[in-house]
Amino acid sequence: MTPLLSVQGITKRYGAHIGCTDVSFDLYPGEVMGIVGESGSGKSTLLNCMAGHLTPDAGQVVFDTRTEGPRDTIIMSEPERRMLGRTDWAFVHQHARDGLRMGVSAGGNVGERLMAVGERHYGDIRDKATDWLGRVEIDASRVDDRPTTFSGGMQQRLQIARNLVTGPRLVFMDEPTGGLDVSVQARLLDLLRGLVRDMGLSAIIVTHDLAVVRFLADRLMVMKSGRVVEAGLTDQVLDDPQHAYSQLLVSSVLQV
Amino acid sequence: MTEYNFAYLDEQTKRMIRRAILKGLAIPGYQVPFASREMPMPYGWGTGGVQVSAAVLTPKDTFKVIDQGADDTTNAVSIRTFFQRTAGVATTTATSDATVIQTRHRIPEEPLHEGQILVYQVPIPEPLRFLEPRESETRKMHSLEEYGLMHVKLYEDISRHGHIATSYAYPVKVEGRYVTDPSPIPKFDNPKLGDMAAIQLFGAGREQRIYALPPYTQVVSLDFQDHPFEASKADHPCGMCGATDSYLDELIIDDAGGRMFVCSDTDYCEARQAAGHKGKDAA
Numbered sequence: 001m002t003p004l005l006s007v008q009g010i011t012k013r014y015g016a017h018i019g020c021t022d023v024s025f026d027l028y029p030g031e032v033m034g035i036v037g038e039s040g041s042g043k044s045t046l047l048n049c050m051a052g053h054l055t056p057d058a059g060q061v062v063f064d065t066r067t068e069g070p071r072d073t074i075i076m077s078e079p080e081r082r083m084l085g086r087t088d089w090a091f092v093h094q095h096a097r098d099g100l101r102m103g104v105s106a107g108g109n110v111g112e113r114l115m116a117v118g119e120r121h122y123g124d125i126r127d128k129a130t131d132w133l134g135r136v137e138i139d140a141s142r143v144d145d146r147p148t149t150f151s152g153g154m155q156q157r158l159q160i161a162r163n164l165v166t167g168p169r170l171v172f173m174d175e176p177t178g179g180l181d182v183s184v185q186a187r188l189l190d191l192l193r194g195l196v197r198d199m200g201l202s203a204i205i206v207t208h209d210l211a212v213v214r215f216l217a218d219r220l221m222v223m224k225s226g227r228v229v230e231a232g233l234t235d236q237v238l239d240d241p242q243h244a245y246s247q248l249l250v251s252s253v254l255q256v
Numbered sequence: 257m258t259e260y261n262f263a264y265l266d267e268q269t270k271r272m273i274r275r276a277i278l279k280g281l282a283i284p285g286y287q288v289p290f291a292s293r294e295m296p297m298p299y300g301w302g303t304g305g306v307q308v309s310a311a312v313l314t315p316k317d318t319f320k321v322i323d324q325g326a327d328d329t330t331n332a333v334s335i336r337t338f339f340q341r342t343a344g345v346a347t348t349t350a351t352s353d354a355t356v357i358q359t360r361h362r363i364p365e366e367p368l369h370e371g372q373i374l375v376y377q378v379p380i381p382e383p384l385r386f387l388e389p390r391e392s393e394t395r396k397m398h399s400l401e402e403y404g405l406m407h408v409k410l411y412e413d414i415s416r417h418g419h420i421a422t423s424y425a426y427p428v429k430v431e432g433r434y435v436t437d438p439s440p441i442p443k444f445d446n447p448k449l450g451d452m453a454a455i456q457l458f459g460a461g462r463e464q465r466i467y468a469l470p471p472y473t474q475v476v477s478l479d480f481q482d483h484p485f486e487a488s489k490a491d492h493p494c495g496m497c498g499a500t501d502s503y504l505d506e507l508i509i510d511d512a513g514g515r516m517f518v519c520s521d522t523d524y525c526e527a528r529q530a531a532g533h534k535g536k537d538a539a
């Protein structure tokens with residue numbers, strides 16, 4: 001089977017400083033990959049390199065496109081990459097306000113990607129937006145309200161709806177549950193797991209929180225100082241970590 | 257005032273502005289940056305339009321200035337006087353006699369003809385600014401033709417008002433390529449933008465942008481399939497000349513709240529009255 005995403009030797013430096021170095025892995029359709037590691041270990045740098053928000057200094061990010069098969073997205077043209085960014089890819093930011101237009105209604109936020117790919121029927125756009133609000137458990141009566149009037153958890157669910165409305169195949173998430181209350185996190189995780197399963201989504205999810213990867217990720221990469229120090233099936237890595245740093249990470253969480 | 261160069265600006269500055277105009281004409285709807293000069297009037301008084309007029313005027317031109325359709329407002333009079341003094345050009349209020357017309361917020365009712373130039377004063381040239389304040393991002397959106405955001409604005413309009421409530425500065429797409437702000441003309445005027453025989457030049461002084469529509473350019477007002485664009489106006493005839501096809505201003509005529517609708521284009525209205533047309537409020 002062709003991987004949906006094949007990452008080869010991704011390296012990103014900030015001047016003399018290492019963001020991430022020589023990261024390689026394959027992600028298959030329907031798989032969820034978790035990336036964990038301490039603060040500053042390079043998780044966000046790696047995610048942003050894969051999603052086209054940062055240009056790596058070396059490496060390839062090969063995506064299996066619908067029409068032309070595997071393409072290295074690092075060297076494709078910017079319009080093509082941005083088109084992927086609003087069709088087959090989705091990006092969920094940690095802070096909902098980075099991923100939403102706060103001055104635009106919930107319906108407009110969800111509808112934007114539809115309009116960006118050429119939908120021009122107001123009634124259809126609104127129906128799809130309303131349907132998606134329902135799928136992320138936001139009452140349809142809120143469709144004309146701005147996200148500023150939403151709770152943190154609702155904003156995050158709206159951001160997810162806005163991203164998934166065009167039926168992407170790959171979702172990048174950077175700490176999607178960070179900063180939310182524990183009970184709100186649990187509800188969001190349930191919702192995410194349901195959507196991933198129902199839509200057969202592939203996802204790469206960055207987090208500090210081992211409970212999040214345990215719940216969502218099929219596979220796991222542990223990063224330290226910009227490198228992947230251990231990778232494997234989530235349960236295997238969490239239950240029987242091989243690398244000394246993974247052992248530390250797992251034990252420190254278990255003590256909490 | 258005799259110390260000034262013809263039409264106030266020095267020749268080098270005019271050449272720079274003409275280059276921007278030519279580039280604008282070559283890429284219809286594209287916003288060309290230019291180095292806006294200080295003019296002896298404040299921004300908001302049409303310094304962008306004034307600089308464009310200064311760059312295109314020749315001694316043989318006949319110049320007309322309208323402000324929301326009227327030749328006799330303070331703003332229109334001061335710009336007209338400015339070029340009378342600095343360029344010595346003939347001036348007129350008759351649309352058909354003018355070779356260069358500078359306008360704020362209207363297109364004359366009388367169809368323009370070949371050889372005429374219509375110069376618009378533009379406050380905000382960037383149609384995407386409303387939803388995307390970052391200049392770097394709007395520039396990228398234009399270059400990559402990513403205009404979904406423009407429809408988000410119209411979507412918001414409909415969701416809030418039940419219809420597209422944007423009634424002026426209504427966004428258009430030029431020759432199927434650039435989304436452009438037509439300056440704050442009423443949307444009633446939008447259909448006149450397209451396929452016009454005259455050259456249309458747009459000058460934004462504070463924002464230092466010039467853009468243009470060459471004659472007979474395709475200009476389409478953005479809309480939705482189920483909410484098509486409509487060039488609306490007040491549903492009345494003109495009280496003075498009886499015209500039913502012109503854009504109307506609503507005037508309050510007495511302390512009892514009496515109202516009257518009258519052509520915003522004063523030249524059009526007066527010419528019709530002179531030809532014997534009479535509205536119900538005409539004396």
Ligand SMILES: Nc1ncnc2c1ncn2[C@@H]1O[C@H](COP(=O)(O)OP(=O)(O)OP(=O)(O)O)[C@@H](O)[C@H]1O
Pocket residue numbers: 014017018019020037038039040041042043044045046208
């Ligand atoms: N814009 C930048 N300029 C310079 N250095 C940076 C920049 N962004 C990140 N870094 C550095 O690169 C390394 C990796 O940072 P990154 O943000 O990828 O870590 P992270 O694993 O996402 O951390 P966190 O869990 O705190 O979000 C860190 O040492 C960080 O200081």
Ligand SMILES: [Mg+2]
Pocket residue numbers: 043044045
């Ligand atoms: Mg991070």
Ligand SMILES: [Zn+2]
Pocket residue numbers: 494495496497498499502518519524525526528
């Ligand atoms: Zn009239």
